[in-house]
Amino acid sequence: MRxxxxxxxxxxxxxxxxxxxxxxxxxxxxxxxxRAFKIMKQLRCLVCQNESIAVSDASLAEDLRAIVRxxxxxxxxxxxxxxxxxxxxxxxxxLKPPLxxxxxxxxxGPLILLVIGGFMVFRFxxxxxxxxxxxxxxxxxxxxxxxxxxxxxxxxxxxx
Amino acid sequence: xxxxxxHFSLVLALGLAVLQVIVPMVGAARDDGRMMMLAxxxxxxxxxxxxxxxxxxxxxxxxxxxxxxxxxxxxxxxKPLLYKISGVWGNHEGSILLWVTFLALYGALVAFFGRNLPxxxxxxxxxxxxxxxxxxxxxxxxxxxxxxxxxxVPFEGNGMNPLLQDPGLAFxxxxxxxxxxxxSVAFSFAIAALIEGRVDxxxxxxxxxxxLLAWLFLTIGITLGSWWAYYELGWGGWWGWDPVENAxxxxxxxxxxxxxxxxxxxxxxxxKSWTVLLAIVAFSFSLLGTxxxxxxxxxxxxxxxxxxxxxxxxxxxLGLVIGGSFLLFALRSDRLQAGGLFAPVSRESGLVINNxxxxxxxxxxxxxxxxxxxxxxxxxxKSSVGAPFFNLVFGFLMIPVVMMMGLGVHFxxxxxxxxxxxxRLAAITGLSLLAVLMTLYVAYGGSLMPAIWxxxxxxxxxxxxxxxxxxxxxxxxxFGDSLRRLMRQPRSSWGMSLGHIGFAIALIGIVVxxxxxxxxxxxxxxxxxxxxxxxxxxxxxxxPVAGPNYSAVRGIVTVTAKDGKSYxxxxxxxxxxxxxxxxxxxxxxxxxxxxLFIVIGEAQGLDQWGMxxxxxxxQVWLWIGxxxxxxxxxxxxxxxxxxxxxxxxxxxxxxxARHAH
Numbered sequence: 172m173r174x175x176x177x178x179x180x181x182x183x184x185x186x187x188x189x190x191x192x193x194x195x196x197x198x199x200x201x202x203x204x205x206r207a208f209k210i211m212k213q214l215r216c217l218v219c220q221n222e223s224i225a226v227s228d229a230s231l232a233e234d235l236r237a238i239v240r241x242x243x244x245x246x247x248x249x250x251x252x253x254x255x256x257x258x259x260x261x262x263x264x265x266l267k268p269p270l271x272x273x274x275x276x277x278x279x280g281p282l283i284l285l286v287i288g289g290f291m292v293f294r295f296x297x298x299x300x301x302x303x304x305x306x307x308x309x310x311x312x313x314x315x316x317x318x319x320x321x322x323x324x325x326x327x328x329x330x331x
Numbered sequence: 332x333x334x335x336x337x338h339f340s341l342v343l344a345l346g347l348a349v350l351q352v353i354v355p356m357v358g359a360a361r362d363d364g365r366m367m368m369l370a371x372x373x374x375x376x377x378x379x380x381x382x383x384x385x386x387x388x389x390x391x392x393x394x395x396x397x398x399x400x401x402x403x404x405x406x407x408x409x410k411p412l413l414y415k416i417s418g419v420w421g422n423h424e425g426s427i428l429l430w431v432t433f434l435a436l437y438g439a440l441v442a443f444f445g446r447n448l449p450x451x452x453x454x455x456x457x458x459x460x461x462x463x464x465x466x467x468x469x470x471x472x473x474x475x476x477x478x479x480x481x482x483x484v485p486f487e488g489n490g491m492n493p494l495l496q497d498p499g500l501a502f503x504x505x506x507x508x509x510x511x512x513x514x515s516v517a518f519s520f521a522i523a524a525l526i527e528g529r530v531d532x533x534x535x536x537x538x539x540x541x542x543l544l545a546w547l548f549l550t551i552g553i554t555l556g557s558w559w560a561y562y563e564l565g566w567g568g569w570w571g572w573d574p575v576e577n578a579x580x581x582x583x584x585x586x587x588x589x590x591x592x593x594x595x596x597x598x599x600x601x602x603k604s605w606t607v608l609l610a611i612v613a614f615s616f617s618l619l620g621t622x623x624x625x626x627x628x629x630x631x632x633x634x635x636x637x638x639x640x641x642x643x644x645x646x647x648x649l650g651l652v653i654g655g656s657f658l659l660f661a662l663r664s665d666r667l668q669a670g671g672l673f674a675p676v677s678r679e680s681g682l683v684i685n686n687x688x689x690x691x692x693x694x695x696x697x698x699x700x701x702x703x704x705x706x707x708x709x710x711x712x713k714s715s716v717g718a719p720f721f722n723l724v725f726g727f728l729m730i731p732v733v734m735m736m737g738l739g740v741h742f743x744x745x746x747x748x749x750x751x752x753x754x755r756l757a758a759i760t761g762l763s764l765l766a767v768l769m770t771l772y773v774a775y776g777g778s779l780m781p782a783i784w785x786x787x788x789x790x791x792x793x794x795x796x797x798x799x800x801x802x803x804x805x806x807x808x809x810f811g812d813s814l815r816r817l818m819r820q821p822r823s824s825w826g827m828s829l830g831h832i833g834f835a836i837a838l839i840g841i842v843v844x845x846x847x848x849x850x851x852x853x854x855x856x857x858x859x860x861x862x863x864x865x866x867x868x869x870x871x872x873x874x875p876v877a878g879p880n881y882s883a884v885r886g887i888v889t890v891t892a893k894d895g896k897s898y899x900x901x902x903x904x905x906x907x908x909x910x911x912x913x914x915x916x917x918x919x920x921x922x923x924x925x926x927l928f929i930v931i932g933e934a935q936g937l938d939q940w941g942m943x944x945x946x947x948x949x950q951v952w953l954w955i956g957x958x959x960x961x962x963x964x965x966x967x968x969x970x971x972x973x974x975x976x977x978x979x980x981x982x983x984x985x986x987x988a989r990h991a992h
Contacts, residue, residue: 193852193941215715226566266717288687
């Protein structure tokens with residue numbers, strides 16, 4: 172039941188998602204507004220799909236923007252504002268997920284792939300000329316070669 | 332009646348596709364020429380019936396036949412004709428029909444243009460192509476029949492999402508699908524090659540034009556989508572790392588890598604199994620993209636279809652096709668023996684390194700897109716991966732890619748002369764460093780990264796011109812000779828230069844518009860002004876406007892630049908009859924230096940209007956760059972070496988020879 176109520180609530184929130192509004196409480200100091208905007212771009216609009224609160228027209232995003240502006244106005248540092256948001260909504264609110272056991276692959280995967288891939292490329296490029304050089308003959312092959320060469324030598328021997 | 336004919340055609344196409352899988356495949360295994368020869372007529376017939384089905388559905392849309400369920404759900408009799416037609420693929424069932432129609436089209440094209448292919452190879456390629464077709468026909472007929480009738484015919488249709496009623500988005504899906512599906516040809520060639528156990532330069536020469544064609548359509552499709560988001564969504568964004576955008580970007584990255592590694596196979600007979608693998612991966616991304624968009628598994632703005640039965644079918648099909656191909660690759664790839672040798676510093680190495688970075692970039696996009704899903708399913712943790720993550724990680728991966736692009740074009744095959752190249756590049760490198768310093772000085776207080784990126788993008792552009800200059804021996808032989816050399820460059824060289832120059836121009840646009848855009852939002856009364864950069868924007872009046880299926884408010888806005896030049900802008904905000912949604916039709920004034928983008932919002936009290944104004948510096952460079960890339964691709968596609976040996980051209984040569992006698 173609680174899920175249903177929540178779903179209905181979220182649905183109601185998304186209904187006005189496309190009304191083009193303009194925030195009235197924008198910060199007077201352009202530098203402060205720019206800082207607030209930078210923080211907003213990091214935060215997910217929780218009722219939207221993959222949008223930050225900086226660009227969303229949902230009313231929840233509008234409310235969250237107001238909170239960010241209020242805290243910027245109060246002079247709180249960026250990290251504290253973001254920590255406030257995560258304490259309220261969890262990591263889900265962060266569009267750039269923090270390093271946690273569950274996000275290790277996300278953050279280190281590219282590096283690991285690059286190292287493995289780089290190693291394979293290195294081996295591919297380096298080993299090629301070596302494999303191209305003939306490996307030494309084994310005993311059996313040496314014998315056969317000697318036989319062939321021997322026959323040839325004999326033939327040559329016959330022709331002064 | 333027409334709908335039933337369409338349905339019947341679809342069933343016939345399925346039947347022909349099944350024949351096209353079994354008979355040529357068995358024929359190729361038994362070396363039975365007659366069985367193999369069935370592949371071509373089957374491919375033509377399959378395309379014919381599939382096209383008939385598609386035309387039947389289009390007809391139902393045009394005459395607004397609301398007894399057909401999809402038409403009733405997605406169309407409206409008041410819609411302009413263009414959007415009635417684009418409505419055919421603006422929904423799940425129709426878009427899958429478009430997908431499979433393109434698949435059948437490519438099959439018919441391979442049948443037609445591939446007449447000079449070895450018999451068994453063509454038979455197998457067409458058979459593999461038909462396997463994919465069978466999957467999609469079954470998917471449609473079993474889970475998403477576009478020709479389903481309604482028992483109770485409604486008087487009017489539900490209408491189409493107003494956001495999608497736009498010329499940019501009308502043509503975005505067909506191009507994107509031509510790209511997605513185009514990669515199926517490279518895939519079919521790869522699977523056929525694995526079955527035959529042979530990949531050689533001739534194989535690469537057949538695969539490359541198809542890959543290039545698919546890449547071109549993907550580039551056009553992605554650019555159209557991005558352009559649409561830019562001017563239609565009303566916040567001036569053109570790329571949001573949305574799952575659906577990522578779904579189209581992954582095949583593009585893989586196709587870009589494939590395009591380049593196939594060159595190494597064609598020219599140097601090396602990198603064979605890697606190229607085959609890339610062909611499989613690229614098409615797997617296409618299927619995955621279709622799956623992501625169509626199953627609604629990752630909720631996103633675009634995922635209109637949310638039906639678990641369909642999702643399961645696609646997942647199963649995806650597993651069979653992708654899993655099967657990887658298994659085949661694992662079993663057979665050791666038969667593809669390596670060929671030509673090359674030194675660590677050579678054109679080949681450059682291409683290999685860029686392939687590595689492009690592949691890792693594609694993997695980052697893939698995992699970043701799927702991470703929220705996996706995290707939720709495996710650990711029960713809700714997690715978001717959005718633009719800040721992708722911009723950071725992808726941005727870092729692109730630095731070596733771009734550097735290697737600028738460097739690699741100077742490398743010779745087999746072994747490159749580093750000293751000569753570094754001397755050649757010294758001047759432009761110095762110039763680019765100077766550009767970094769100047770950017771830092773002009774954008775005082777700005778961060779370091781954008782300035783570095785300006786330098787890198789400029790360096791790439793200069794490096795491409797430098798390479799072209801070197802090739803035509805500019806300033807080393809008389810100018811007239813250089814000009815003659817320029818004119819005599821083969822089209823593939825032109826394509827290479829234009830493709831890379833276009834990329835550099837787009838990159839400059841991307842860097843500048845993302846780093847130095849301006850935004851002003853304000854609630855204004857009529858007669859009130861706001862200032863953005865060098866422009867003063869005044870709202871003069873707001874008037875109501877009536878459209879065919881919407882009503883709108885239109886702002887009359889004067890814009891005055893610092894130098895006194897002014898113009899009148901007409902931004903609109905539209906409300907549609909069939910949907911409670913509002914869309915913005917911003918006014919975009921484009922110049923080479925930047926776009927001024929004005930959006931009018933809703934009324935905020937009496938005679939007060941919300942206005943958003945954006946300044947997007949050098950935004951148009953992105954679109955121009957993309958257009959140059961596409962132009963380069965088409966020029967390269969028309970290169971002689973792809974036409975040589977095709978039957979049509981060959982008879983031409985013989986005729987010419989006769990004339991000569």
